[in-house]
Amino acid sequence: MEDSTAQTERYFAPQFMCIYDVLESENDRDRRRFWVRPIFSAEMRFLQGASDNLISEMELVDNEKYVNYFRMTPKLFNQLLSLCEAGLTKQTVVRDPIPAKTRLQVVLLYLASGDSMTSISYAFRIRHNTVTKIIAEGCNEIWRCLKDSAFLTVNTNNWKSLANSFQEKWNFPNCIGAIDGKNVVLQAPVNSGSTFYNYKGTHSLVLLACSDAHYRFTLVDIGAEGRRSDGGIFRTSNIGQRFEEGSLQLPLPRSIGGNDGPILPFVLLGDEAFALTKYMMRPYPRSSALNRTKKIFNYRLSRGGRVIQSAFGIMAAKWRIYRRPIIASVPTAIKIVQATCCLHNYIISHEAVLPATQRFYSTVTTEERSAGCYALLDIDNTGSVS
Incomplete structure (x- = not known):
């Protein structure tokens, strides 16, 4: 006669495994209950996302804050978008892709604010892993489009x-x-x-x-x-x-x-x-x-x-x-530095034709205004030097 304990284990083990499989499959369904979280859906992105609300409002009524947000004027942003739009536009497969304009806004805000990718994700109502890809691809596209001219x-x-x-x-x-x-x-x-x-x-x-x-x-x-x-x-x-x-x-x-x-x-x-x-x-x-x-x-x-x-x-x-x-990873960090160097030159070059008081990105310093290139002409009269 077999031991009663062994018979009990053999009898309950298959049932226990079945219950465990059912619970595990239910947990998997719970983890995968969203294809896209409701707060990151296209509808909520349009209703609450920064691109279609805050940024549009600043562009219409407060250009100064727009420049503070993106480090460039709306006109300069649109010029940059026209250069990068083809490389940032994605094909429609199952869902409508995020527009190239929104992608460029995500990249510029990340670079200009220094906020984390998670914060950018909540502001634009875009998933965190998507924001990560957008930033890497966007920085690379800015470098590709501007490096020859900047x-x-x-x-x-x-x-x-x-x-x-x-x-x-x-x-x-x-x-x-x-x-x-x-x-x-x-x-x-x-x-x-x-x-x-x-x-x-x-x-x-x-x-x-x-x-x-x-x-x-x-x-x-x-x-x-x-x-x-x-x-x-x-x-x-x-x-x-x-x-x-x-x-x-x-x-x-x-x-x-x-x-x-x-x-x-x-x-x-x-x-x-x-x-x-x-x-x-x-x-x-x-x-x-x-x-x-x-x-x-x-x-x-x-x-x-x-x-x-x-x-x-x-x-x-x-x-x-x-x-x-x-x-970020080292390759992504290199892309970020490349993009900021290009944008730095791009903005200064476009603002060079403006008077100093109208430049948003860089201005002439007080020292340069007062001294100019003649600050050293009277160096012989500055006192004795041993």
């Missing part, structure tokens, strides 16, 4: 134009740009170890950029690990290698003081992190033994070189995604 076209005439602007605005001759790197702080990437860990104690990737005299980026290298130095990144980057090869069509050296003045090459302005080369000018090493001439040279170089720092500052102030660690 950045410098490399040729001799354009380099000369940049140098003339630096001479006029910052009183530094034969300067074709200021170069520096910016650490873009990230949430620590998965399994990255110390690869992106920088000297500031954060995880970051590096935006290495050159700026013209008007705070626009001319050349950019994006994606280097935060642990690397600016000089090392430049040396191994495509930009640095092309400068080294001489393939960027730099103008021939020219005189800086009339026919009798010294003939000097065209150079970038960098800080101590960069090596001194025939195309890179850096300050004299910091020392109490510097004479007056060297101190004046360092001052003039730093005055021209700070343009790139100002460009980074303008971009970070306007696109507040840089005010906190970017919570």
